[in-house]
Amino acid sequence: MSEEQNGAAAQQPQVRMNVQTQYVRDMSFENILAQKGSTGSVQPDVRVQVGLDAKKREAENTYEVILKLNVESVSKENPAEKLFILEIEYVGIFTIDGVPEEQMHPFLLIECPRMIFPFVRRIVSDVTRDGGFPPLNLDTIDFVSLYRQELARRVEAQKTAAPAN
Template identity: 70%
Template sequence: MAENGATEGAQQPQVQMNILGQFIRDLSFENIMAQKGVAGEVQPDVNVQVALDAKKRSAEHQYEVMTKLNVESKNKANDGEPLFVLELDYVGIFNIQGIPEEQMHPFLMIECPRMLFPFLRRIVSDVTRDGGFPPLNLDNIDFVAIYRNELARRQAAAAEIAN
């Protein structure tokens, strides 16, 4: 019996993940500073909001993971006037095998966005530079913290509904 258990444990499926494709689903950049004109000193204050979404595709073992960024830069030196707004929906299509079902959701919401992040960072840098600003190099995003915060928010909402 012990040998069977040891053999079964040694034969766990190997995790396989391939990025089959990645693309920009939606991109919007507004250079508000150029439209309105800003007088005086400019001290940018950048706020980045991140939202994640994942869904199963019709093909076996395929998943679509979307990272949605909303980047807003305001001028700290001038009553918080907006300088620019960047909205980006970036999607990766993944083939994932060997992940137990109960671990699939955290894998999709943490590991997949982590794999796409360097490409996302490059797009944000290029778009802000091409839009007339210094390139914005995003800091690393803590996808584990985002996942945990979303779980806590859902649990709090469920508890509120239950009461």
């Protein structure tokens, strides 16, 4: 490594991220199929909506990241027939050092959800199994793509909201 490369490496801050705690803030599971008294086998079609939010906490370098999932299962034969609805709001509290301010927003909405997602996936699997359905093993979520989609949506919303001259 050249001296120039060593100097650049020494100037870059070391990124440190610690998960202080994580927990279910809110969860709801509604077994609509059981409420109707339906029995028999039904082919499910599962739809998952993902929401993310992050905010600074009072403690220095501490952030709260919220991963919200809305999982709806409907019958493939009759998409109007709902089988179950699962809503979960899962929170991770993180201490983060060494991330430049201009990179903090994407870091919070990409890297932090990536850290807590396996725990949410396990909860969804357990709840659906305990609710009388086959365990739902969620596919991995591409948080980079999700972040880009949200930025694009915000740009479009700003264009639409801007008055025409």
